[in-house]
Amino acid sequence: MIPSLEHFLKKHLFFTTIIITVILLFFTFSIVKNSDSITQSIIYLGYPLLILVFLFLIFNDVMGYVAYSIFSLRFFDRVEEEEAKKRFNEITQWKLSPIRPSLIITIIVFCVTVFLSYFLDMDFTLTIFLCTLIVFPVLFYINLKSYFTSYTDYIKYKIEFNQDKSLELNINRLLAKEIIVSVIINFVIVLPLANKKAFFFNSGTATPEFIVAMLILVFCVWGILFLFSSKSKRYVILGLYFICKTPQEKSLTGFLSYYANYSRITRFLIGLFIIMIWEIMVLIILDEFFRWTGHFAVVYAFSVLPIYTGYILEKKLSMQQSKIEAKEMFDRHEFHSQNLMKQFK
Numbered sequence: 001m002i003p004s005l006e007h008f009l010k011k012h013l014f015f016t017t018i019i020i021t022v023i024l025l026f027f028t029f030s031i032v033k034n035s036d037s038i039t040q041s042i043i044y045l046g047y048p049l050l051i052l053v054f055l056f057l058i059f060n061d062v063m064g065y066v067a068y069s070i071f072s073l074r075f076f077d078r079v080e081e082e083e084a085k086k087r088f089n090e091i092t093q094w095k096l097s098p099i100r101p102s103l104i105i106t107i108i109v110f111c112v113t114v115f116l117s118y119f120l121d122m123d124f125t126l127t128i129f130l131c132t133l134i135v136f137p138v139l140f141y142i143n144l145k146s147y148f149t150s151y152t153d154y155i156k157y158k159i160e161f162n163q164d165k166s167l168e169l170n171i172n173r174l175l176a177k178e179i180i181v182s183v184i185i186n187f188v189i190v191l192p193l194a195n196k197k198a199f200f201f202n203s204g205t206a207t208p209e210f211i212v213a214m215l216i217l218v219f220c221v222w223g224i225l226f227l228f229s230s231k232s233k234r235y236v237i238l239g240l241y242f243i244c245k246t247p248q249e250k251s252l253t254g255f256l257s258y259y260a261n262y263s264r265i266t267r268f269l270i271g272l273f274i275i276m277i278w279e280i281m282v283l284i285i286l287d288e289f290f291r292w293t294g295h296f297a298v299v300y301a302f303s304v305l306p307i308y309t310g311y312i313l314e315k316k317l318s319m320q321q322s323k324i325e326a327k328e329m330f331d332r333h334e335f336h337s338q339n340l341m342k343q344f345k
Helices: 006-034 040-062 062-071 079-090 099-119 124-163 169-196 208-229 236-244 254-260 264-288 296-303 305-344
Strands: none
Touching: 006 040, 006 124, 006 169, 006 236, 040 062, 040 099, 040 124, 040 169, 062 124, 062 236, 079 124, 099 124, 124 236, 169 208, 169 236, 169 296, 169 305, 208 264, 208 296, 208 305, 236 305, 254 305, 264 305, 296 305
C-alpha cells in the first residue's frame, strides 16, 4: 500500500532528523574537543556557521529527492488541478530557496545559544550540546516538513499538470556546492587546533614534532574526506531527471579517465604518498624561506591543497557514477511508463 504524503513525512522526517542530528553532534563534538577552551568566537561564529552551511547542503538536495519520491510513488498525494494551481501560486522563490530554512534554523539556534550562555550564564559547552540535542532537531523537523511540502506542491503542478521541464540539470553546480561546504566545515572544525600545544610552531614549522603532528592531521582529513567522497546521489539526480531537461551524456575524458582506471584503495594510497611529500615540502619551505610564525590557518590552507585536489577527483567520479545509475533507472521508468500507456490505448 502506497502511503499518503502525511504518513510518509512522519516516518521519513523522523529518521532523517535523527541522522542529521547525530552528524551535527559529531561536528559539534569535534569543535569542542579541538579547543583547549571554548571561546565566545566559537559560539558566535564557528557553531552557527557550521549549522548554516551543513543545512544548506541538506536542503539543497530536497528538490531532487521530492521529485524522486513523487515519480517513484514512495507516497501518493491526490490533488485536483485547481487545488494544485492554488498551492503553486502561493509558493514564492524565496520559499523554495535552500538558504531560507537554513537561515531560520541557524538564527534561532544562535539566539538561544546567546540567551543561555550570556543572559543565564550557562557553560558554553553545555549550551552548545543542549542546542544541538534539543533545539536543533525540533527546528529542523518543522522546517524540513514545510520545505518538503512546498516542493511537493511546486513539482506536482509544474511537472504533472503543466509538463514544464525548463529547469537545467547542472551536475557541476551540485559538485561545487558540496566542495565549498566541505571546505568551510573542515576549517571550522580544524582551526581550533591552533590552540593545541602540538600545533604551536614557535620554533619553526620544520621541527620534527610539528611535522609529525601535521602529517597525522592531514592523513586523518584525507581519510575522512575520501570516505565521504563516495556518498551516492543517484536518487537526488534521478529526481532531477524527472523535472529537468535531460542533459547530453558525457563520458570521462583526459586525466579523470586515466585516474578512474585505478582501484579505490590504490587511489587512496597514492593520495597518502602525495600528501606526505607535499606536507613535508610545504613545512620546510615555510620555515627555510619565510621563517613563518604567522597564523596556523595559512599553514593548514597550503597543507590541504593536494587533499582537496584528490577529493574533487573522487567526487567527480562519484557524481559520474551516480549520474549513470540515475539515467539507467530513469530510462527504465520511461520505458515501463510508455508500455503501460500503450496498454491503455
